[in-house]
Amino acid sequence: MLLTVSSLLDPAELADVTSALDGLEWKDGTATAGRSARSVKQNLQADLRGRAGQDLHEQILRKLTGHPVVQAAARPKKFSRLVISQTADGGHYGNHTDNAIMGKGTGRLRTDISFTLFLSPPDSYEGGELVVDLPGYTQTLKPDAGDLVLYPSSSIHQVAPVTSGIRLACVGWIESLVRDSFQREILFDLENLRAKMRGQYPQGSAELLTLDKSIANLMRVWAET
Ligand SMILES: O=C(O)CCC(=O)C(=O)O
Numbered sequence: 001m002l003l004t005v006s007s008l009l010d011p012a013e014l015a016d017v018t019s020a021l022d023g024l025e026w027k028d029g030t031a032t033a034g035r036s037a038r039s040v041k042q043n044l045q046a047d048l049r050g051r052a053g054q055d056l057h058e059q060i061l062r063k064l065t066g067h068p069v070v071q072a073a074a075r076p077k078k079f080s081r082l083v084i085s086q087t088a089d090g091g092h093y094g095n096h097t098d099n100a101i102m103g104k105g106t107g108r109l110r111t112d113i114s115f116t117l118f119l120s121p122p123d124s125y126e127g128g129e130l131v132v133d134l135p136g137y138t139q140t141l142k143p144d145a146g147d148l149v150l151y152p153s154s155s156i157h158q159v160a161p162v163t164s165g166i167r168l169a170c171v172g173w174i175e176s177l178v179r180d181s182f183q184r185e186i187l188f189d190l191e192n193l194r195a196k197m198r199g200q201y202p203q204g205s206a207e208l209l210t211l212d213k214s215i216a217n218l219m220r221v222w223a224e225t
């Protein structure tokens with residue numbers, strides 16, 4: 001499933017994040033690429049190890065984990081460390097696949113869902129589209145600043161060359177409680193149905209209770225905790 005979550009960050013939060021980025025150091029992005037991705041990756045990444053970087057990391061992660069659509073669509077079990085990238089001057093990230101396993105120790109995770117939080121207004125840079133190959137079609141994405149795109153980590157994808165301006169983005173990966181994307185989609189549909197029904201049926205109605213029961217029981221069958 002490919003999904004855009006509009007305005008994960010509102011304009012004030014976005015301004016906060018971009019001004020925090022001004023104070024950080026940037027390093028060559030090839031250091032964090034897997035073996036085959038290294039030859040096609042050309043960007044800079046913010047060093048998030050200092051106090052300000054850690055605070056920023058925490059702030060964005062809180063927005064991600066607290067968002068009901070992210071929860072319903074991804075059913076996250078673990079989030080990777082976030083990466084904040086800056087791409088300019090023809091920089092790009094050519095076609096690649098993300099590593100299946102990332103992180104170390106308790107931070108180790110299987111990548112089921114990849115995400116990009118776009119931090120630059122789309123008219124402030126040329127190129128820089130996220131291009132995702134999905135079975136049977138290719139999706140090209142360049143949403144508003146503050147929007148989040150979730151897409152399958154199993155896909156081949158790329159960031160097109162940025163031919164003018166600067167593209168800032170925050171990217172990361174999710175291990176889902178529900179490994180199978182088809183099962184996740186069923187749960188997402190039911191969750192959306194539940195949200196709609198809450199507006200139409202009284203709390204405690206047999207209809208809502210049955211749906212609650214079905215969602216909970218599907219999680220019991222499908223979730224790996
Ligand atoms: O910047 C993006 O939109 C995606 C970056 C990417 O594919 C990656 O870091 O693996």
Ligand SMILES: [Fe+2]
Nearest residue numbers: 096097098157
């Ligand atoms: Fe990637």
